[in-house]
Amino acid sequence: MFGKKTNQDNATADAAAVTGASGLSGDNKIGEWLDHPQGGPVLRAMLAEAGQDASALRPVRRMSMKRLIPMSKGQFTEGKIAELVAKADSFDPATAAPEADTASAAEAVSTEPEFDLPEWQEKVTGGRFAGKTLIITGAGSGIGRATASRVAREGGRVIAVDMSETGLNEFVAEHADEDIVPVVGNITVEEDIAAIVAAAGDTVDGLANIAGIMDNMTPLHEVTDAVWERVMAVNVTGTFKLSRAVLPLMLAAHAGSIVNITSEAGLRGSAAGLAYTASKHAVVGMTKSSAFMYGPQGVRVNAVAPGPTITGIEANFDSALGGARIQQAMAAMPTPVGPEELAASISFLLSDDATNINGVILPSDGGWSAV
Numbered sequence: 001m002f003g004k005k006t007n008q009d010n011a012t013a014d015a016a017a018v019t020g021a022s023g024l025s026g027d028n029k030i031g032e033w034l035d036h037p038q039g040g041p042v043l044r045a046m047l048a049e050a051g052q053d054a055s056a057l058r059p060v061r062r063m064s065m066k067r068l069i070p071m072s073k074g075q076f077t078e079g080k081i082a083e084l085v086a087k088a089d090s091f092d093p094a095t096a097a098p099e100a101d102t103a104s105a106a107e108a109v110s111t112e113p114e115f116d117l118p119e120w121q122e123k124v125t126g127g128r129f130a131g132k133t134l135i136i137t138g139a140g141s142g143i144g145r146a147t148a149s150r151v152a153r154e155g156g157r158v159i160a161v162d163m164s165e166t167g168l169n170e171f172v173a174e175h176a177d178e179d180i181v182p183v184v185g186n187i188t189v190e191e192d193i194a195a196i197v198a199a200a201g202d203t204v205d206g207l208a209n210i211a212g213i214m215d216n217m218t219p220l221h222e223v224t225d226a227v228w229e230r231v232m233a234v235n236v237t238g239t240f241k242l243s244r245a246v247l248p249l250m251l252a253a254h255a256g257s258i259v260n261i262t263s264e265a266g267l268r269g270s271a272a273g274l275a276y277t278a279s280k281h282a283v284v285g286m287t288k289s290s291a292f293m294y295g296p297q298g299v300r301v302n303a304v305a306p307g308p309t310i311t312g313i314e315a316n317f318d319s320a321l322g323g324a325r326i327q328q329a330m331a332a333m334p335t336p337v338g339p340e341e342l343a344a345s346i347s348f349l350l351s352d353d354a355t356n357i358n359g360v361i362l363p364s365d366g367g368w369s370a371v
């Protein structure tokens with residue numbers, strides 16, 4: 001998912017540096033590219049080659065082109081940006097079809113405001129996790145990988161857990177200078193949980209339970225045993241068992257921070273199918289019960305509820321009823337963000353900066369839960 005360098009800034013620096021005669025580069029927002037007389041047609045032609053149109057980019061209009069690199073799982077590269085810049089430079093708008101002909105109907109219906117917001121930039125707090133050991137699950141992809149990266153770059157020793165060996169290997173390769181102990185393991189398997197705790201050693205200062213899976217948007221009467229069991233096993237039982245294995249170390253030290261990942265679907269009934277919604281509500285319950293029980297002993301337990309985030313998570317719509325109902329509720333969904341925005345919220349709760357925060361379910365969703 002990430003480029004070849006050690007972090008997002010490095011991974012995208014080369015592409016951003018290529019600014020052509022058109023004035024476009026990887027630093028320009030997707031929306032600026034689409035609205036540009038040379039960049040727009042060139043970008044639409046590239047999408048058309050892939051069987052898509054610009055409506056596919058509507059959720060990321062406000063992101064810079066270079067941010068697509070880490071999100072694209074290798075499909076979009078620095079070289080691709082350089083190629084687009086070169087094509088835009090040599091494109092003559094006089095020879096192009098009128099924009100109205102090339103823009104799709106879906107694109108034309110936009111709820112984007114007229115003004116432009118500045119793009120968020122990650123700012124690393126040097127040494128925030130120095131001397132600390134943190135277990136982070138789901139470190140092979142998406143929110144888990146971005147959080148593991150942030151914590152490692154802020155000086156923490158990271159026990160990076162994922163069942164995907166490929167994802168973990170990529171993560172480790174990108175962080176050669178950081179203190180990372182990869183553990184390929186499945187949080188639903190007892191021996192793997194034991195291996196994770198053993199890899200951490202005698203002290204665990206933080207645990208981020210980020211590994212999780214979606215369901216297939218089925219309402220109760222359509223949920224199969226297989227979907228129910230798979231989703232509950234990872235999102236609930238895995239989170240519970242790993243936390244149970246880690247807590248004695250934190251209680252012995254009278255210190256520790258656990259951050260669980262719930263979802264918009266842990267706050268209401270309209271964001272996913274029955275199994276995922278029930279699992280993420282269970283995560284909220286585990287968080288509150290544990291915060292209440294262990295707060296006096298110095299262990300904080302909080303949760304983050306992400307809004308739409310561009311990651312590798314897979315969600316199928318296998319139910320006509322589920323699809324229709326959920327799509328209605330998605331009308332107020334905000335623009336999706338990158339996983340780094342979620343890592344910022346999660347790493348805050350993991351850190352000592354959140355010393356007085358316990359039992360909180362923190363929506364990190366651009367305000368979606370306020371609708």
Ligand SMILES: NC(=O)c1ccc[n+]([C@@H]2O[C@H](COP(=O)([O-])OP(=O)(O)OC[C@H]3O[C@@H](n4cnc5c(N)ncnc54)[C@H](O)[C@@H]3O)[C@@H](O)[C@H]2O)c1
Binds near residue numbers: 143210310314339
């Ligand atoms: N992406 C979103 O929009 C979104 C929104 C709300 C909540 N979330 C939650 O955020 C968390 C992270 O999801 P993501 O979007 O980054 O997804 P992702 O698929 O990109 O990453 C999840 C990672 O967890 C790993 N994993 C899955 N099951 C595992 C298991 N049993 N043991 C070990 N590792 C396992 C996967 O291999 C993967 O690398 C999940 O709990 C998800 O429910 C995501």
